Amino acid sequence: MAPVRLSALEPLLWGACAVVLAVLPFALSTFQVVQITVFLIFCLLAVSLDLSWGLAGLLSFGQAAFFGLGGYAYAILCANDETPGAALAAGIVAGGVAAGLLGYIAFYGRLSAMFLAVTTLVVTLILLQVLGSTADPSYHIGAAVLGGYNGMTNIPSLLPEPTPFFWTVGGLLFLLIVSGRLLMAAPFGRVLAAIRENERRVELLGYDARWHKLAIFALSGAIAGLAGALFASWGGFINPEVFSLAQSAQVVIWVLVGGRGSLYGAAIGAFLVQAMTQYLGSIGTAYTTLVLGALLVSFVLVMPNGLLPTFLRGLSSIGIRQR
Amino acid sequence: MSDASAPSSAFQNCTASAGPAGKTLLETRGLSKNFGGVKAVTDVDFRLGRGELRCLIGPNGAGKSTFFKMLSGQLPPTAGTILFDGSDITGEPPHRIARLGIGIKNQVPSVWDGLSVYEHFFIAAHRRLGARRAAAVADELLMKLGLATLARRDVGALAHGERQWVEIGMTMAQDAKLILLDEPTAGMATDEVERTVALLRDVNVSTSLIIVEHDMQFISMIAGIVTVFHQGRILIEATMENVLANPVVREVYLGAGRPGR
Numbered sequence A: 001m002a003p004v005r006l007s008a009l010e011p012l013l014w015g016a017c018a019v020v021l022a023v024l025p026f027a028l029s030t031f032q033v034v035q036i037t038v039f040l041i042f043c044l045l046a047v048s049l050d051l052s053w054g055l056a057g058l059l060s061f062g063q064a065a066f067f068g069l070g071g072y073a074y075a076i077l078c079a080n081d082e083t084p085g086a087a088l089a090a091g092i093v094a095g096g097v098a099a100g101l102l103g104y105i106a107f108y109g110r111l112s113a114m115f116l117a118v119t120t121l122v123v124t125l126i127l128l129q130v131l132g133s134t135a136d137p138s139y140h141i142g143a144a145v146l147g148g149y150n151g152m153t154n155i156p157s158l159l160p161e162p163t164p165f166f167w168t169v170g171g172l173l174f175l176l177i178v179s180g181r182l183l184m185a186a187p188f189g190r191v192l193a194a195i196r197e198n199e200r201r202v203e204l205l206g207y208d209a210r211w212h213k214l215a216i217f218a219l220s221g222a223i224a225g226l227a228g229a230l231f232a233s234w235g236g237f238i239n240p241e242v243f244s245l246a247q248s249a250q251v252v253i254w255v256l257v258g259g260r261g262s263l264y265g266a267a268i269g270a271f272l273v274q275a276m277t278q279y280l281g282s283i284g285t286a287y288t289t290l291v292l293g294a295l296l297v298s299f300v301l302v303m304p305n306g307l308l309p310t311f312l313r314g315l316s317s318i319g320i321r322q323r
Numbered sequence B: 001m002s003d004a005s006a007p008s009s010a011f012q013n014c015t016a017s018a019g020p021a022g023k024t025l026l027e028t029r030g031l032s033k034n035f036g037g038v039k040a041v042t043d044v045d046f047r048l049g050r051g052e053l054r055c056l057i058g059p060n061g062a063g064k065s066t067f068f069k070m071l072s073g074q075l076p077p078t079a080g081t082i083l084f085d086g087s088d089i090t091g092e093p094p095h096r097i098a099r100l101g102i103g104i105k106n107q108v109p110s111v112w113d114g115l116s117v118y119e120h121f122f123i124a125a126h127r128r129l130g131a132r133r134a135a136a137v138a139d140e141l142l143m144k145l146g147l148a149t150l151a152r153r154d155v156g157a158l159a160h161g162e163r164q165w166v167e168i169g170m171t172m173a174q175d176a177k178l179i180l181l182d183e184p185t186a187g188m189a190t191d192e193v194e195r196t197v198a199l200l201r202d203v204n205v206s207t208s209l210i211i212v213e214h215d216m217q218f219i220s221m222i223a224g225i226v227t228v229f230h231q232g233r234i235l236i237e238a239t240m241e242n243v244l245a246n247p248v249v250r251e252v253y254l255g256a257g258r259p260g261r
């Protein structure tokens, strides 16, 4: 029995999303299918952050690092003739282990929330430096040459055909959101929400908050690792850019724009911001970053809760007025 | 409940000093806490019998909350030991102490503003019970505390007195052996205070209680033995009448111009 019951409408929404994901490739060009696939991969990454930040209040700038490690793990195993399936699993493990280690130090060392934010960012930037300095071919793991800032190319794809790959990514995102929502409503998820609201109170009831935080943080890292592996598979390349400051901030921005805490908001935020970036790039404006920056500032000022919560509140206030 | 007469630790030696309510549940020896140069609690030897209801009073800054925070593991003592229900809990982390059976409501309200009243009770009970039984405990508490109509409301939206009840309710859902309440009636209206007294009497049937209060009316209503803290030490331990009659208490506490609020 879950302490919170999901709205009866929610499974209907899930059904609608499943149908859209299933038929969408038939309505789109191959180019669009490929393009939307990468948006969905970013949705996975955004939702992974929302699980730790939105649900448990653990803000990390390391989501891009877990993503990047997942991508590199996938590329390295593929280059060593492992199957793409095994490489994908390695990506999940890489992200999960990295997050688990950082989380263990932060939570069991009883370090502050600020420490977590700063350390995850620092580790990300260190990874950028380290992988950037592997240009010499002597830096290799088995048959995998890391390639410095040029990164690794010719990474084999999990599924070479665009449409099955789209369905795989879409299906994973669907599964993640549905199971994430169920987790949020389950007792474990409610304890995490309580930790977000007041951790001391949770401990005074006999819960080990450290363990709960570590579990969700590692899970969140593992999902980011999965997204990274899918990303490497999608483009056939990966380079240290994934560990850049811009990338680290990007994930946080997606969740901020969409609104944190619902998982849906994070996915919507990632999709819209990426779609807009893409659009601005395609009409050739030189001011893509500037426009996006202005957009963000206005978001923080006008909709500090993000798109989805603001939208839902708008809906319900209309409902009240009608009564 | 574990048996305090089980052969364990130095704790045994003290059960002989028999108190008003039978075997010892909690004992502190030489308990002290310094904050830099500030001696918040100094050398406190305190004993509470199983099933007892004790009131803790004392002027502002007497060290009552600091004492509670050491008992619940929120602050490590500078010196001394805490024995609870047959084990030494000195320096243990809060969640372990809670599992051994101490529940606490801090002076500063601490609830989960974004969670519903029901969720507060459910989470508190779910630590030791499965989901179904935790839900039953939560429902029962909602009735008992008269919060049933507010069950799905976010606690952040409740009035001050209701928030206090939610927190008291959480300590009840925990099924603790000892509940520490730091100023439970702060900000409550008179009728709310009366309801709280009735509630706590009911709780005391199965649970030992230590209650910090400034409200003299509350203390006389709830009766029980009163321990007076002053400048980090225990000044006197007696019934309310004897405490009130004590000239030293009158001078340092009541004479200090703060009988109640």
Ligand SMILES: Nc1ncnc2c1ncn2[C@@H]1O[C@H](COP(=O)(O)OP(=O)(O)OP(=O)(O)O)[C@@H](O)[C@H]1O
Pocket: B035, B038, B039, B040, B058, B059, B060, B061, B062, B063, B064, B065, B066, B067, B107
């Ligand atoms: N975290 C802290 N750091 C420094 N000094 C503290 C801290 N907590 C309490 N003190 C000091 O310790 C002394 C005892 O404080 P405490 O809060 O225990 O008193 P109290 O009896 O609960 O008072 P009140 O009735 O006002 O709640 C006070 O002098 C207070 O200033």
Ligand SMILES: [Mg+2]
Pocket: B064, B065, B066, B107, B182
């Ligand atoms: Mg106090």
